[in-house]
Amino acid sequence: MSRILKLAKKVGLNGFLAGLFLAIFLAWLFPTFGSSQSSVPWKPIINVGIALVFFMYGVKLEPAQIRSGLSNWRLHVLIQGFTFLVFPGLVLLILQFTPWIAPDFKLGITYLSALPSTVSASVVMVSIAGGNIPAAIFNASVSSLLGVVITPAWMGILGNGGGEFSVEFLPTFLELTYKVLLPVILGAFLHAYLFPILQPFLKQLKYIDQTVIMMIVFTAFSQSFAEEVFAPYAWNTILVLALTMLGLFLLIWTVISLFSSILGFSLKDKITALFCGSKKSLVHGVVIGKVIFPDPALLGLVLLPVMLYHIQQLMIGSAIASWFASKNKT
Secondary structure (H helix, E strand, O other), rough: OOOHHHHHHHOOOHHHHHHHHHHHHHHHHHHHHHOOOOOOOOHHHHHHHHHHHHHHHHHHHHHHHHHHHHOOHHHHHHHHHHHHHHHHHHHHHHHHOOOOOOOOOOOOOHHHOOOOOHHHHHHHHHHOOOOOOHHHHHHHHHHHHHHHHHHHHHHHHHHHHHHOOOHHHHHHHHHHHHHHHHHHHHHHOOOOOOOOOOOHHHHHHHHHHHHHHHHHHHHHHHHHHHHHOOOOOOHHHHHHHHHHHHHOOOHHHHHHHHHHHHOOOOOHHHHHHHHHHOOHHHHHHHHHHHHHOOOHHHHHHHHHHHHHHHHHHHHHHHHHHHHHHHHHHH
């Protein structure tokens, strides 16, 4: 148990998640403070924070690691294919046969399916489980960049499945370009100059990401509570949603495992495919969602399935990574 707790702490199942729950609780307690009626200029503060988060992400990108990972193309195709094609396709099919899911949450589940993979959590879990670390870094980085284009494109196609909602791809892409992509490119351009300076402080820099995410979650849920968006839903509805997210994670994990075996992947590559292909990024979900869903109340509703999936992928992923690690020692 202590080993699992230590591993969970490494991948983010610690103060950050506690901070997210605290942000939601404070949003419920003081909804006006974080809503559009607040005197605090949340929007410009958050926009600057988003640019800073992705600038630092660009600074941390290692060009050499990305170049070295290009050769293992079958693994890359499988991971990116599951992240951006199979996952959304399965969700689109599943949502046709889930009458127990409230219609308002189906948009959030659809959005979850279109998100890119995580970066830090995937790489850490692959490392501890004994997988292909360079391939994990390559796929997590590529997935994050592709998500800027593919996620809004998918929502433009699938978004109407969640109700009266549509995404205009070009305006959304342009906004994501200057809020996300340009800071990443600028950071990557300055990698050689800034990374040696910032490298000793990488652990501390993660708090910038976490603070920005918590601010977005706080304001989104504040608006949702202010408009009483969650009022019609009982706790058992949320529990059913959480169990559905658990089932979705286990289904994706099983299908990836099956395809990895069919393709004859080595154990290292299979581990990488499992962890990178099944993960969805809460950071990108919150940031990209801020652009795609400009209504904060709607954003709070959409983020609930994403957060539930995120918590479970960390908990289950930590346990599985620990199991792989103990198996590799025997």
